[in-house]
Amino acid sequence: MKRHRLWPLLLPIVALAIITAFLGITHWLSGGGAQCTVLKYTGFYCPGCGGTRCAKSLANGNIGAAFDHNVLLAAAAFLFIAVCLYLIVRISVLGKKAPSFSNIHPIWLWAGVAIIAIFTILRNLPATPFSHLAP
Numbered sequence: 566m567k568r569h570r571l572w573p574l575l576l577p578i579v580a581l582a583i584i585t586a587f588l589g590i591t592h593w594l595s596g597g598g599a600q601c602t603v604l605k606y607t608g609f610y611c612p613g614c615g616g617t618r619c620a621k622s623l624a625n626g627n628i629g630a631a632f633d634h635n636v637l638l639a640a641a642a643f644l645f646i647a648v649c650l651y652l653i654v655r656i657s658v659l660g661k662k663a664p665s666f667s668n669i670h671p672i673w674l675w676a677g678v679a680i681i682a683i684f685t686i687l688r689n690l691p692a693t694p695f696s697h698l699a700p
Contacts, residue, residue, distance in 0.1 A: 576645075576648075576649050576652070577646075577649045577653075580645065580649075584620055584624070587617075587620070601613070601614045609689050610685070610688050610689055610699055610700065611685065612637060612681050612684055612685045613635070613638070614635065614688075614699075614700050615634035615635035615638075615700025616634075616635050616638050618630075618634040618635075618700065619631045619632075619634040619635040619638045619639055619642075620638070622634060623639065623642055633700075634700050635700060636684075636698060637680075637681070637684045684698065
């Protein structure tokens, strides 16, 4: 009998637990939402600004509002769901082994860093076609 790694099956469960804990703690600590430290001290939006409101909107099923608050995190949430579904089908339906983390090509990591950097720059430009990226 073949043994398959089942760690990808835990990804959605762990992510849901982390998001639930984060939303509960931020609501409890700040009375409804946390204020971004980067925005408070620099005046610039960080890549995560609007993330709490985005997560709350996604949890409530309001996808449009989630994209209005933080388009990067909302898109990343849907990408995460797609990857989790792919891994679950690959392991449980197709019976294939789970890929290891070492199989991820570094170009994908650098592409993610570049996307986050470009998103951060574009959302902080004043009065541009990209000003809707601000939360």
